[in-house]
Amino acid sequence: NAGVTQTPKFRVLKTGQSMTLLCAQDMNHEYMYWYRQDPGMGLRLIHYSVGEGTTAKGEVPDGYNVSRLKKQNFLLGLESAAPSQTSVYFCASRTGTEAFFGQGTRLTVV
Amino acid sequence: GQSLEQPSEVTAVEGAIVQINCTYQTSGFYGLSWYQQHDGGAPTFLSYNALDGLEETGRFSSFLSRSDSYGYLLLQELQMKDSASYFCVHAGAGTALIFGKGTTLSVSS
Numbered sequence: 001n002a003g004v005t006q007t008p009k010f011r012v013l014k015t016g017q018s019m020t021l022l023c024a025q026d027m028n029h030e031y032m033y034w035y036r037q038d039p040g041m042g043l044r045l046i047h048y049s050v051g052e053g054t055t056a057k058g059e060v061p062d063g064y065n066v067s068r069l070k071k072q073n074f075l076l077g078l079e080s081a082a083p084s085q086t087s088v089y090f091c092a093s094r095t096g097t098e099a100f101f102g103q104g105t106r107l108t109v110v
Numbered sequence: 111g112q113s114l115e116q117p118s119e120v121t122a123v124e125g126a127i128v129q130i131n132c133t134y135q136t137s138g139f140y141g142l143s144w145y146q147q148h149d150g151g152a153p154t155f156l157s158y159n160a161l162d163g164l165e166e167t168g169r170f171s172s173f174l175s176r177s178d179s180y181g182y183l184l185l186q187e188l189q190m191k192d193s194a195s196y197f198c199v200h201a202g203a204g205t206a207l208i209f210g211k212g213t214t215l216s217v218s219s
């Protein structure tokens with residue numbers, strides 16, 4: 001089992017560019033999450049999904065969009081990247097009490 | 111809104127016992143989880159408390175008091191490898207998982 005896989009692992013974007021981060025899980029989990037982690041801020045929830053075709057806003061949703069067209073995939077989109085979106089992004093999935101995290105995507109917006 | 115408060119840093123020596131506290135203000139409380147994150151790595155699950163009381167898993171224990179909106183993680187027989195960040199996490203209404211800002215534990219020899 002691969003668990004939770006994030007693509008890409010690293011990316012540098014110019015301000016105003018767009019990109020999509022992909023999260024894939026092979027555990028048949030219903031719930032999936034996107035977080036960003038900045039120094040001293042912990043993990044802040046961007047968006048989450050409670051099942052295929054559903055999405056919901058988290059704590060810091062502005063500037064991001066998500067889609068869950070297939071149960072195993074959760075996509076995070078940045079339509080027009082800003083330097084404030086420089087961060088490490090983590091995806092997670094869970095069923096029951098334990099969440100499993102991907103290895104993170106380090107995004108730099110210049 | 112929801113918020114979880116925990117100390118930013120804790121230091122201890124090998125073999126010691128350390129307690130990391132977490133107080134929370136939430137709506138639609140389901141339970142409190144704890145996650146560990148080593149520098150640069152992915153968070154990993156440690157424990158979950160839905161009911162009041164103590165849950166023990168090896169050297170780690172977690173406690174919850176719903177009436178006090180309070181929980182803690184207890185780490186015993188500390189080892190150097192326990193140096194990491196520890197997060198209390200609230201599972202609330204709509205199944206959102208909300209993280210505290212984390213406690214950095216430094217274990218010295």
